[in-house]
Amino acid sequence: MALTLAALGTAHGQTLPRLRISDNGRYFVTEGGAPFLYLADTAWGLFHFSREDADLYLKDRAAKKFTVIQAIVAHWGGLASPNAYGQPVFLDKDPKRPNELYFEHVDYVVNRAASLGLYVALVPIWSNEYVKAGASVIDKPTAFSYGKYLGARYRNQPVIWILGGDYFADGVEDIWRSMAAGITEGDGGAHLKTYHPKSPRSSAQWFHNDSWLDFNMLQTGHTIWNRNYDLVAEDWSRRPVKPVVDGEGGYESIADAFVPGGKIEAHDVRRIAYCALFAGAAGYAYGGHGVWGYRGNNRNAPAGGDSRHGPAPAFMDALQLPAASQMRRLRALLESRPMLARIPDQWLIANDYLGTVDRIQACRASDGSYAFIYTASGSKLRIRMVDRLYTKVSGKLVRAAWFNPRTGASTAIGTLEKKDFMDFTPPSSGRGNDWVLVLDDAAKHQ
């Protein structure tokens, strides 16, 4: 398996390369043009962890091949709520007065993440608690000054900016615009910016045409009926073209739709992740119940917390939820083929792509050199290889294989003579038996 550029960079103690948008406007690349998959873990309370917890956590996530950690600077727990060292984010809850001691700890965590090859996506202040129409703790000048402070402080660190935070921007659009302008003023536009909305929504609803919005972010719903593919498709269609990231899908092990009883399982999480990326997303943010809400209290005790979300495992256990270890398989698959050429194409599927929980989601290289078809429940696939004048998968011979999203193993089907329509039956079927059919132009990908 190829070492990532990010890992190579840190091997030499260098800072991670800056990120930018790919030339086709769809994906992320590093400064040098290497594809970058935004594969985040969500630890909104990261800056409230002790250093020991943060170290443990970041090492775990780096080992599991995540590339980004999503965290909040001014956490919903309260503007006066202290971090593990007694420091709140602002002095006297005043966003005009960032607390140097709090930010020294943030510096430590961001640097530690960088040393492990991880970018940190920072939410300056959680909108759902603090920035709503008629009830915002920041006005436009404060949004600007706080943004500028943050931008300047992390100008040379590997960060991404996520404005918003689980809320609608209605009525506070200009506050976010001010903050974006402040960040740009502070970091000279060094880092990418987006906005994290309420589900099921995209940042694009308010900001798609704003030049500060480098990419769109979705929140798609903590439900087994998550339909992020529709939201991704919608953003894929927008002009000008911008990448889209599913910034919050279904957290593993959380109560389905926040209704007690149901639970989002590992296979739901895999489905949501594969569907996002195959529908055209440039990235996906995973979240584990017991991690996303953790704020450094006691890593070995069940977190309790809000009853809506269902019982959460202890932080140490939550780190080992199955899908957390399986996301790397998705990354490995995507990185094993030319990533920037990937386009969504549901018309590869000639039969029924089924409803949400059994969803089949397909993508391919724009040049036809490969196709990936994800089936959430191991359903039979009928693939349209050629659509009259248009070739979907190129070449006369097609190499076919089953990729297992649970283990990352792939099983050869064989090299087949291409026909207009080809049928494939996955090795197993039923709930949780998800598979990716990988089709290669045999002449291109060896």
Add this chain to the structure above:
Amino acid sequence: MRIMKSSAFLAVLALIASGSLPAHAQKLPGVRVSENGRFLVTQDGSPFFYLADTAWGLFHLTREDADLLLKDRAAKRFTVIQAIVAHWGGLGSPNAYGDAVFVGQDPARPNEAYFKHVDYVVDRAESLGLYVALVPIWCKEYVNEKGSVLTMATAYSYGKFLASRYKDKPVFWILGGDWYPDGVEGLMRAMATGIAEGDGGAHLKTYHPTGIQSSGNWFHNEKWLDFNMVQSRHMIYNRTYDLIATDWLRTPPKPVVEGESVYEGIQDELVYNDPNAKRIQPADVRRAAYCSVFAGAAGYAYGSHGVWNYRSSAGPPRGDARLGANLSFKESLRREAGTQLQYLRALVESRPMLIRVPDQWLIVNDPLSTVDRIQACRGSDGSYIFVYSSSGKPVRVRLRDKIHDKLTGKVARAYWYDPRKGTSTLIGEFAKTEPGDRPADLRRGDITREFTPPANGPGNDWVLVLDDAARNYPAPGQR
């Protein structure tokens, strides 16, 4: 006005009221794009629902057959007939009266006798209240990447000839014809220019592509393209809603019409020569029609196997053996879904049509796909919601999304509308928040409610209609 107690007179009145006969031989109004860019309206701004029947061979029908077809389609409340001027049957192939479309198969020389017959049919359609959507020449046979019978000059001159001739008639122009324009885009543009030159831009223009494609894939940003047309393909697994959704998202907004989806009675996936092939059923047609319109389409074109391909002069319809044995022309006119799509028209016309927006997020549960698809739309002002459930699966509807009302008002009025009969059943009225709503929803500020259709299973399709009761809309499908 004095009421004449003549049953014949009343029958005529009923026909007039139903729109199947014009009150006078007055001209049909011109059609333009609505101000929001999403739908079609007549010159005075009244909503126009493009509900077409497909009779590609219309100009090869005898006058008697044409009369029969047009009267039948007018009575079934279609508004448009789609027909080809230079039919795929061959440029030298004569119409029912022995006249070919061009003299010497030369597009530079339209045959006056052939066009006199076209005039007759177009006039007859107008007298019955029907617009004709004309395909100048079928591209799949005549203008494609393999070769073209048109040059830039003749594409222009033929376009200009046609448009001048039908400048004052109720027509639409459909360029293309079941094919990709790759390599012949310039010819299509030249023809569009010729048409605009000929009719001064009086009539709307679009392009009819091959299956699973939209005109928008090639021409969306071109000024001559007034609205998009998709062909979604003749298959049970038809996914017209995905194509419509893609076009709905294009900017600038243009209306999109589903121009060819599943012909009733044709073999699934156009499988040839297979007596055991599945056939497209009425339920498949209704599903394609409701899903496309609820996904945002400004119109839908129906087609019946045995009508779309009928040409009086050419013996058995094309594809008789390959695509499934046909009923006779007359029997094909009576296929089930062909009589049912008027209820779709009645439904969308019974609520403010120009504010309809697609909204799958009305559906909390799984919208499913293809054969069981659930497809939802609403008035952008929140005054009404339509949810189509293809096989009667229950649907949980989001009436309020945290801070946004999907349905306005405090009291909702709910109906089931039957797409097979055009009748509705009042479910009742309910307060938008009342005991029984899920606590988890209320805490979040959501209001959702589950509805279970009266019957379920294949072919048991239903439309849930939810109104803001304060608006006092008529029953679904009534005016």
